[in-house]
Amino acid sequence: MEFLILPDTPGGARVSAITSDRAPAAGVEVIPHASGRPWIVGRWPTGTVTWAAAGRARVAVLGCSSATVSRLERALVDARSVADLDGAAIGLAGAFHLVASIGDRIRAQGSISSAHQIFFTDVAGVPVAADRPQTLAALNGGRPEEELLAARLIAPWPPWPLSEQCLWKGVGALPAGCYLEIEAGIRSRVVRWWRPPPPELPLATAAPRVRSALREAVAVRTRGRDIVSADLSGGMDSTSLCYLAAGAGTAADDTPAGGRAGLLTTRWEAADPADEDRLLADRAAHARPITSCCPTAPPRPGSPA
Numbered sequence: 015m016e017f018l019i020l021p022d023t024p025g026g027a028r029v030s031a032i033t034s035d036r037a038p039a040a041g042v043e044v045i046p047h048a049s050g051r052p053w054i055v056g057r058w059p060t061g062t063v064t065w066a067a068a069g070r071a072r073v074a075v076l077g078c079s080s081a082t083v084s085r086l087e088r089a090l091v092d093a094r095s096v097a098d099l100d101g102a103a104i105g106l107a108g109a110f111h112l113v114a115s116i117g118d119r120i121r122a123q124g125s126i127s128s129a130h131q132i133f134f135t136d137v138a139g140v141p142v143a144a145d146r147p148q149t150l151a152a153l154n155g156g157r158p159e160e161e162l163l164a165a166r167l168i169a170p171w172p173p174w175p176l177s178e179q180c181l182w183k184g185v186g187a188l189p190a191g192c193y194l195e196i197e198a199g200i201r202s203r204v205v206r207w208w209r210p211p212p213p214e215l216p217l218a219t220a221a222p223r224v225r226s227a228l229r230e231a232v233a234v235r236t237r238g239r240d241i242v243s244a245d246l247s248g249g250m251d252s253t254s255l256c257y258l259a260a261g262a263g264t265a266a267d268d269t270p271a272g273g274r275a276g277l278l279t280t281r282w283e284a285a286d287p288a289d290e291d292r293l294l295a296d297r298a299a300h301a302r303p304i305t306s307c308c309p310t311a312p313p314r315p316g317s318p319a
Contacts, residue, residue, distance in 0.1 A: 015056070015057070015058040015059065015062060015076065015077070015145065016056050016057050016058075016144075016145065016146055016149060017054050017055060017056025017057070017058065017076065017111075017144065017145055018030075018033060018054070018055045018056060018142060018143075018144045018149060018150075019053070019054055019113055019120065019122050019142060019143040019144065019196075020051070020052055020053060020054075020055065020140075020142055021120060021140065021141065021142070021196050021198070021199030022047040022048075022049055022051050022053065022115065022118075022120075022199065023051075023140070023198075023199030023200075025138070025139065025140035025199055026051060026052070026140055026142070026199055027051045027052065028138070028140070029137050029138070029140050029142055029153065030051075030052040030055055032137070032153065033055060033153070036152065041057050042055065042056070042057060043055070043056060043057065043058060043063075045063075045065055045072070045074055047072065047115060048067070048069070048070035048071075048072065048115075053072060053113075053115060054074055054076075054113060056145075058076060062076065062077060062078065063075070063076050064079070064081040064082065064083060064086065065083075065086065066083045066084075066086035066087045066090060067087075067090070068087055068090035068091050069090075071090045071093065071114070071115065071116045071117075072090075072114065072115040072116075073086050073089060073090055073099065073102070073112070073113070073114040073115075074086075074112070074113045074114070075106065075110050075111070075112055076110055076111040076112075076113070076145075077108060077109055077110030077111055077130060078108045078109055078110060078234055078235055079106050079107065079108035079109075079110040079234060080106050080107040080108055080230065080234050081106050081108075081110070085102075085106075086102070089101070089102035090116075093114075093116060094116075095116055095117065095119065096114050096115075096116050096117075096119045096120070096121035096193075096195060097121075097205075097207075099112070099114050099121060100207050100208070103123065103193075103207070104208065107227070107230040107231045107233075107234050108231060108234040108235070109125050109127070109129050109130055109231075110125065110130060111123065111124050111125075111130050111132065111145055112193075118197065118198040118199075119195055119196065119197055119198075120143075120194075120195070120196040121193050121194070121195055122134075122143045122188075122193060122194045122196070123188065123192070123193035123194065123207070124145070124188065126190055126191055126208055127190070128178075128190045130145065131145065131187060131188060132144075132145065132187075132188040132193075132194055133145070133146065133147040133149075133150055133180060133185050133186065133187055133188065134150070134185070134186050134188065134194050134202055135150040135151075135153070135154050135156070135184055135185045135186065136154070136184075137150075137153045137154050139200075140199060141196045141199065141200070141201060141202040142196075143194055143196065143202075147180050147181065147182045147185045147187070148182065150182070150185045151182040151183075151184070151185055154184050154185070155184075156182040156183045156184040156185055157182070157183050158181055158182060158183070159179075159180075159181055159182065159183055162176065162179055162180075162181050163181060166181070178190075188204060189204065189206075191206055191207065191208040191209060192204050192205060192206045192207065192208075193205050193207050228254070228255070228258055229258050232255060232258040232259050235259075236259060240276060241276040241277070241278060242259060242276070242277055242278070243277075243278045243279070243280060244256050244259055244277065244278075244279055244280075245279070245280060245281060246279035246280070246281050246295050246298060246299060247281050247282075247291050247295060248281070248290070248291035248292065248293070248294030248295035248297075248298065249291070249294075253294070253295075253298045256277065256279055256298065257298075259277050260277045279295075279299055281295050
């Protein structure tokens, strides 16, 4: 998936024309503003974008999600501004980008986990956004930030905030928990819309909610698939997700709900002979409900001994 987000202005249309001149038109999809000008332009697999309109307002979800047209239409009916879509964004399961256009404002955001990101820049004075920084760098002539490239050599990763900075000059990276608001096609600003909730719920109350959210997110990814794959390193996170994936077609009372996908697990063999991940992963792979094999791979080049 690759896409560009444009304001509903003549300047936005000009940027779209520049993009069309530089890239092959084959396979390019366009979601228009109510005016007919291009709003979201890009390439994406069939079935990975859901969008809806209510009057002149628009909202689109790009990626793997539980979004439906009717659900997005209801969100738009209740929204008077892009700020009113916080509930719609947090109520969807999956990993996706959300883009909305209400009035003269555009809202663009990625996932809270930062697995899906938004980048932004100005092209000839026009604020635009995209899911890939190189898309914007190609439009504004940006070059790599050599200092940041050097920082990426730090193992295992550079410290915050260096780890969140974009590697292209003139291109900004949207921080986690924020959305980009493009106003009237003339300026943009970063708006924080989500913060971690206070740690006030007792474990007995919070655990079922976390399980329900994870189960719904996994179900979105396994829906309609004959087989899915997942990492099974033996840790608490991957093991939990694999158990949920193996039972994704099961209802809450463990009765079949239909559509269970086969699960293929994989992991990298650790170079450290004292590492217990193999023992834990094998134990999980041969326990119910995970019934698939757990192929291993040799240590990656450069793995620590």
